[in-house]
Amino acid sequence: xxxxxxxxxxxxxxxxxxxxxxxxxxxxxxxxxxxxxxxxxxxxxxxxxxxxxxxxxxxxxxxxxxxxxxxxxxxxxxxxxxxxxxxxxxxxxxxxxxxxxxxxxxxxxxxxx
Amino acid sequence: xxxxxxxxxxxxxxxxxxxxxxxxxxxxxxxxxxxxxxxxxxxxxxxxxxxxxxxxxxxxxxxxxxxxxxxxxxxxxxxxxxxxxxxxxxxxxxxxxxxxxxxxxxxxxxxxxxxx
Numbered sequence: 001x002x003x004x005x006x007x008x009x010x011x012x013x014x015x016x017x018x019x020x021x022x023x024x025x026x027x028x029x030x031x032x033x034x035x036x037x038x039x040x041x042x043x044x045x046x047x048x049x050x051x052x053x054x055x056x057x058x059x060x061x062x063x064x065x066x067x068x069x070x071x072x073x074x075x076x077x078x079x080x081x082x083x084x085x086x087x088x089x090x091x092x093x094x095x096x097x098x099x100x101x102x103x104x105x106x107x108x109x110x111x112x113x
Numbered sequence: 114x115x116x117x118x119x120x121x122x123x124x125x126x127x128x129x130x131x132x133x134x135x136x137x138x139x140x141x142x143x144x145x146x147x148x149x150x151x152x153x154x155x156x157x158x159x160x161x162x163x164x165x166x167x168x169x170x171x172x173x174x175x176x177x178x179x180x181x182x183x184x185x186x187x188x189x190x191x192x193x194x195x196x197x198x199x200x201x202x203x204x205x206x207x208x209x210x211x212x213x214x215x216x217x218x219x220x221x222x223x224x225x226x227x228x229x
Binding site for chain 1: 115117144146153154155156158161163168169203205210211212213214217218219220221222223
């Protein structure tokens with residue numbers, strides 16, 4: 001079945017450091033890929049998405065590129081802030097008509113001043 | 114505020130109790146979801162309703178019983194739960210299938226359930 005594997009956390013960075021959270025996936029066909037973020041005490045919210053190979057999703061300084069050749073969708077940000085502290089989830093959906101959004105385990109990021 | 118409201122925020126129940134979780138959205142969405150979030154595990158999709166019809170049922174034990182009386186409300190009825198059912202239960206909604214262009218899920222803040 002479809003699956004998402006993301007790097008184990010927690011990740012602790014100093015403010016203004018560069019962030020990478022690795023995500024790889026296993027899926028048949030042409031999935032859409034997502035990053036969701038969960039701030040403390042809140043539900044998940046969509047951060048960015050990409051629907052086909054070589055697409056780049058971006059939002060709030062975060063970027064991720066859909067790499068079909070390496071089945072990856074790594075999340076990056078050039079300069080993190082304390083307010084970016086949250087849990088980040090990589091996810092995929094197998095096709096446009098599916099409701100089966102499959103998530104990874106999540107990576108907790110803590111940014112210290 | 115995402116527009117998806119879950120009550121209660123916290124629930125403690127014994128294994129013989131019967132309780133219900135409630136989810137409400139006023140976003141005009143047609144699909145609603147229950148997810149289970151346990152520590153160290155991926156989010157697990159439990160149930161999906163589209164236009165009040167169940168469209169996904171991912172091998173969830175019968176002690177969890179969903180109900181969708183209309184497109185704005187979703188319930189999860191709980192009975193004779195086990196301690197391993199302790200988790201954060203998240204409700205979500207979407208306008209249509211989440212894989213469609215410009216589509217996404219809106220999540221509530223969850224109900225933290227503890228089964229003693």
